[in-house]
Amino acid sequence: MAKNTNKQILVALVENLPGVLNRVASMMRRRNFNIDSLTVGRTHKPNLSRMTIVVDAEKANGRRIAANLFKLVNVLDVKLISEEPFVSRDLALIKVRTDDVDSRNGVTMICDRYPARIVDIGPKVAIIEITAQESIVEELISELEPIGIMEMVRTGVVAMGRGIRILDSDYEPAINVPIASSNLDATGV
Amino acid sequence: MKLSGAEIVMECLIREGVEIMFGYPGGAILPTYDAMTRYPQLRHVLVRHEQGAAHMADGYARATGKVGVAIATSGPGATNLVTGIATAMMDSSPIICITGQVSQGAIGSDAFQECDITGITIPVTKHNYLVTDVDDLAYIIKEAFHIARTGRPGPVLIDIPKDIQNAVTEFVYPEQEIVLRGYRPTTRATNEQVEDALELIKNAKKPVILAGHGIVMAGASQELQELAERAQIPVTLTLLGKGALPENHPLTVGMMGMHGAAACNFAIQEADLLIALGMRFDDRVTGNLKTYSPNSKKIHIDIDPSEINKNVRVDVGIAGDVKTVLAQLLPDLKGQRHGEWVAKIREWQEDGDERDILHHDSEGKLFGAQVINELWKFTGGNAVTVSDVGQHQMLEAQYYPHQRPATMLTSGGLGTMGFGFPAAIGAKFGKPEEEVWAIVGDGGFQMTLCELATAKQENVKVNIAILNNGFLGMVRQWQEFFYEERYQATPMFNPDFVLLAQAYGIPAMRVTSRDQIEESVKFARSHEGPVLIEYVIEKEEIVYPMVPAGADLDQMIRRPKPGEVQA
Numbered sequence: 057m058a059k060n061t062n063k064q065i066l067v068a069l070v071e072n073l074p075g076v077l078n079r080v081a082s083m084m085r086r087r088n089f090n091i092d093s094l095t096v097g098r099t100h101k102p103n104l105s106r107m108t109i110v111v112d113a114e115k116a117n118g119r120r121i122a123a124n125l126f127k128l129v130n131v132l133d134v135k136l137i138s139e140e141p142f143v144s145r146d147l148a149l150i151k152v153r154t155d156d157v158d159s160r161n162g163v164t165m166i167c168d169r170y171p172a173r174i175v176d177i178g179p180k181v182a183i184i185e186i187t188a189q190e191s192i193v194e195e196l197i198s199e200l201e202p203i204g205i206m207e208m209v210r211t212g213v214v215a216m217g218r219g220i221r222i223l224d225s226d227y228e229p230a231i232n233v234p235i236a237s238s239n240l241d242a243t244g245v
Numbered sequence: 246m247k248l249s250g251a252e253i254v255m256e257c258l259i260r261e262g263v264e265i266m267f268g269y270p271g272g273a274i275l276p277t278y279d280a281m282t283r284y285p286q287l288r289h290v291l292v293r294h295e296q297g298a299a300h301m302a303d304g305y306a307r308a309t310g311k312v313g314v315a316i317a318t319s320g321p322g323a324t325n326l327v328t329g330i331a332t333a334m335m336d337s338s339p340i341i342c343i344t345g346q347v348s349q350g351a352i353g354s355d356a357f358q359e360c361d362i363t364g365i366t367i368p369v370t371k372h373n374y375l376v377t378d379v380d381d382l383a384y385i386i387k388e389a390f391h392i393a394r395t396g397r398p399g400p401v402l403i404d405i406p407k408d409i410q411n412a413v414t415e416f417v418y419p420e421q422e423i424v425l426r427g428y429r430p431t432t433r434a435t436n437e438q439v440e441d442a443l444e445l446i447k448n449a450k451k452p453v454i455l456a457g458h459g460i461v462m463a464g465a466s467q468e469l470q471e472l473a474e475r476a477q478i479p480v481t482l483t484l485l486g487k488g489a490l491p492e493n494h495p496l497t498v499g500m501m502g503m504h505g506a507a508a509c510n511f512a513i514q515e516a517d518l519l520i521a522l523g524m525r526f527d528d529r530v531t532g533n534l535k536t537y538s539p540n541s542k543k544i545h546i547d548i549d550p551s552e553i554n555k556n557v558r559v560d561v562g563i564a565g566d567v568k569t570v571l572a573q574l575l576p577d578l579k580g581q582r583h584g585e586w587v588a589k590i591r592e593w594q595e596d597g598d599e600r601d602i603l604h605h606d607s608e609g610k611l612f613g614a615q616v617i618n619e620l621w622k623f624t625g626g627n628a629v630t631v632s633d634v635g636q637h638q639m640l641e642a643q644y645y646p647h648q649r650p651a652t653m654l655t656s657g658g659l660g661t662m663g664f665g666f667p668a669a670i671g672a673k674f675g676k677p678e679e680e681v682w683a684i685v686g687d688g689g690f691q692m693t694l695c696e697l698a699t700a701k702q703e704n705v706k707v708n709i710a711i712l713n714n715g716f717l718g719m720v721r722q723w724q725e726f727f728y729e730e731r732y733q734a735t736p737m738f739n740p741d742f743v744l745l746a747q748a749y750g751i752p753a754m755r756v757t758s759r760d761q762i763e764e765s766v767k768f769a770r771s772h773e774g775p776v777l778i779e780y781v782i783e784k785e786e787i788v789y790p791m792v793p794a795g796a797d798l799d800q801m802i803r804r805p806k807p808g809e810v811q812a
Contacts (some may be wrong), residue, residue: 071427075375082367106753116554123551129372129392131429 063092064118065138065215067223068107071130072098080107089113090122092213104132104222108144108214115139137217144215146190149175149187150197153204154182162203170196181206248416249279250379250409254343255287260418263314263673264288265305267298271318272358277409290674292508292702293695295322297667299329300693302340304631304668306333306653309675311463312393313340320358322531323404324365328661329402331369331639336485337458340371341389341399342366345719348408349377363404371399386660389425396430397549398462422782431550432566439573441561442520442544449518449542451586452478455501455530458485458657459523459547459567461650466490468571476581479590482511483524484642484728487653487708492646498590502530504639507624507801508593510792513538513801521545523567526556527658532798545568600789600804603644606670607759613712614639615759616780617644620682620710625764626681631655631672633665633689639788641684652679663692669707670700680770681706687713687739696751700775708769710743714784722787728804746777753777 070076074112077096084091092110099106111121118136125134154177163182167174172186186196190213197205217223248256248534254277258266265288270278281289292298295317302313317326325345333340342438363375371416372392374385382405389401434442446452460469466489473480480490481501490497499506501513510532513519519541524530526545531537534556543559545552546567549689553562563570598604602614621785631640632655647653654672656664671685692709700707721735746753752772756765756779769776789804 075367078364079367086368120551120555123553127549127551129425167361 062074062112062114063115064115064121064136065088065112065144065213066107066109066111066118066122066125067135067137067215067217068109068125068131069099069223070096070105070107071132072103072105072235073130076105076130079130080109080125083124083128084111084121087121087124089117095212097214097215108212110213113129133223135186135217135223137215140144140221141218142215143218144189144213145187146193146213147185147195147211148197149188149209150184150200150205151181151207152184152200153180153206154178159203163200166199172196184223246416247413249276249280249411249413250376250382250405250467251276251411252283252416253379253382254285254405254410255280255388256416256418257383258314260484261283261386262311265290266316267301267671268293268316268472269295269298269306269318269322271322271345271349273319273407274316274322274343274410276407277316277345277405279342279748284354286761290670290699291317292667292699294693295325296328296663297670297693297696299326299342299698300332300661300664300667301338301671301674302342303329303333303336303338304654304671305675306338307336307341307668307670307681308629308651308672310464310651311339311675312390312566313338313671314343315340316343317672318358319362320360322358322363324360326402327365327369328404328663330366332656332659332664333395333400333660334369334371336656337398337462338400339393340400341393342400342402344402344404345410346375346404346406349406349706350408352406353617354649362402362522362577366402369400370402371397373402373404375404376406376409379409379414382409383416384435386397387419388423388425390728391482392428396428396465403462429731430548430566431564432569434546434563434565434570435572438563439562439577442563442574442647443577445518445544445561446476446478446520447581450583452476452480452518452520452583453512454480454518455483455513455519455521455524456480456486457483457524459521460486460489461568463523463548463568464650465523465568465571468568468575470494471575472571475575475578477583477587478520479512479583479587481513483527483530483657485656485657486524486648487642488647491648493648496587498594500642502527503532503794504643504788504790505530506643507597507790507803508579508590510798510801511593512590514797516541519543521547521559522571523547525549525552525807528556528794531556532792532796532800533565537796538798597790599806602789602804604688605807610783611759611781612786613714613756613780613782613784614644615639616667616756616762617641617684619759619762620684621645623763624680624682627653628682629654629672629676630682630684631665631669633683633685634660634662635689636687636714636722636786636788637686637712639682639719640712643788662689664689666690667693667696667699668708669709670696670703670705673705673707682710684710684712684717687711687715687737687742688717691739694745697746697751697775697777701749701751704774706773707775709775711779713739713779714782714786715739715741716784718786719788721785722791725785725787726791728795742777742795751775751777753779756780
C-alpha cells in the first residue's frame, strides 16, 4: 500500500446526528490541524456514520488528532489507520475534451492502462470514472491534463484497515489512546 | 405526571442536587422563569450581565466541586455567556448553561433575538445540545450533568427552544445510569504504567513534582502529600494547583512558571525527573519548550488523554484520574531521601527570599505585594480568595499562601479580566461558612462591577479588595520591559470607588498606607453584606521574577537584592 509520510489517515465512527460534522470540523480548525480531505457516509449499522479524514501531519500529530477526535462525545471510535496496513480508494469523475480523433484515441488508450472507464461520451466531451488509490488517480489526472480537462470532481479518500481488526465500538479494546511511546497500548479504560 | 418542558428543567435540576442558579430573564426563557415560581426550593440569583452569571456558576463550581448553573435568554443573553463559558472550559470547571432559544418554527429565520448559540459554543464547551423534542429533555439534562462533572470536567450548554419549554408531556425521570458509547473517561493506569512510573521514581536523584488543578479537582491532596513525603520529592505548584499541598509544608517549593518562584523554575530546569500531576504544561509554566527541563525523564498523569504528549514529550504518560492513579502507585512506592537536592532547592529559595520586596525598605510607599501579604496575615491565611487577572493576581499567588485546596480561585487558562468579582459571589453562595475575598485590580473590576448591585440585592458577604494603581498594571509592566516604556492605553481614569460603592449602598473604605490594612480587614468583617476596600498602591510596581514570553524557564528577570542595582 502506498504510504505517504506526510499524510495521515484517520477513520472515525460517529453518531449520525445533526451537527456532528460541524463538531469534527470545528475541532480540526481550532487545533490548527490541516484537513486534506474528509468524507462521511452511512454504515451498515443504523445511526452510525463513518468518516475518513486525511490530514497533512506527522505521525505524532496524527495521534494527537486521534486523541482530540476521541474526546468528542459523538465520536464513538477513532483509529489512525495509516499506522497499519490499509486499503484506500479515491473516486474521480473527469470530464475531458474529445472533439477530435486524436484526443478521443488518446483518452481511450490512457484509460486502458488505469482502473478507469469512460462512463459518458459525446461529440465534444467524455466523462471518465476512476476508482483507485489516490496516487494512481493523480497519475491519471496528470496524463489527461495535456488532452484537456474541462471539469473534475473527487470524493476524497475512503480507507479501511486490512485484516481482522475491525473498527467498531462494540469491538474491544475500542481504541488505543495515544500514550507515550513506551506505553503504546495502554488505555486503562 | 404531566409537566411542561420548563417544569421538567426544574425537576431535573433538583434531582441533580442544584440549589442555586445564576441568571437573567428574557423573552425566549420566560416559560422557565415562570416555572421557577412553582419551585421555590431552587434559588435564583438575578445578575446584572449574563457574563456575571457564567462566572458566578464557575466560582460556585470551583469552590464546591459541584456543578454550577447559569441561565440566560436567547440571542444577546446567550452570547453574553460566552466569555464565562470559555473561561470555564480552559480551567475545566463544571458548569451547565441553560439558554432559551426562539421557537423551533422560527429557528433559521433570523427571528428577534435568535442566534446559533450551539454553533457559537462548540469550540468552548465540552459538549452542547439543542433540544428538539420535549421527551428528550430530561435525558439530555441528566446526560449534560454527567458530562460536565465526570472525566475532565467542563461547561455544557443546553439550548431549549421556547416551544419545547411550553410543550407538555408525561414526565418520566430517567433513573438509569448514563452510558454513552462515545464518552468513557479513562480512570486507571495499567500495571505496566505503574511499574514504569515507579521505576523512574526509584532511580531519580533530582525529582520534582508539578501539581496542578487536577489534584484539587480530583481531591487528591492526601495522595499527593503521601507521595511527596514518602519519596521526599519537592513539590511545585501551578497557579490553579495552589493549595493542592499546604504551602507551609516543608516540601512545597512554591508556584512555578512565568511569575513563579525562581527556586521552582531552577529546580524544574535542573531536575532529572518531573512528575506532572493533573497539569497540562501550559506555555505560562514551561517557557521555551525547546529548552524545557532538558535532562529530565517525565511522568505525566492527567485525566485527559489528549493532553499527554501535547506540549511536552513524556516518558510515561498515564491517562487517568490522578487520585486513582496515585492510589495505584503508593502501595509499592519505596521510601527515599534526596537530602542534597532538597538542600540545593532551599538555597535557591533563600536567595529568592533575600530579593523579596518585603525585605526592601519601602520608603513609606504602599506596594501591592504588601497589601496581599498583610491581607494574608490579618485573615489568618484562611480565606477563600478569588482573584482577577493581572499583577494583583500574580501577587496574590506569591504572597497569599493557601493551606487548603480550592481556596484560591482564579482564571488561569483564559486569563479573563472581570472574572474575580462575580466568581467570588458564586463562591460565597457555595461556601457561606468561608470568608471570601475578591482580590481585583482597578482594570478588571470595572469590567464586571455592575454585579455590585447583585451583591447588594442578595446581601452576599463578599469583601472586595481593589488594588488600584491607576494602570493596567501587567500590560504596563510589559510595556516597560519590552516596549521602551511607551505606555499606550494603560493609564486609567478611574471613578471614586468608595463613592461608587456607597451609591450601591455598599460600605467602603480607602486605604493609602500600610498601617491601615489591619483596620480595613476589621472594617470588612464588621459588616454583614458586601464591603469594598480600595487600596491605593504604587503606580509602577513590577511583579518579579518574570520569565519573558518564550524565554527559557530559568532566564528570569529578577528583583535585585537590597543594595544591588538592576543589571
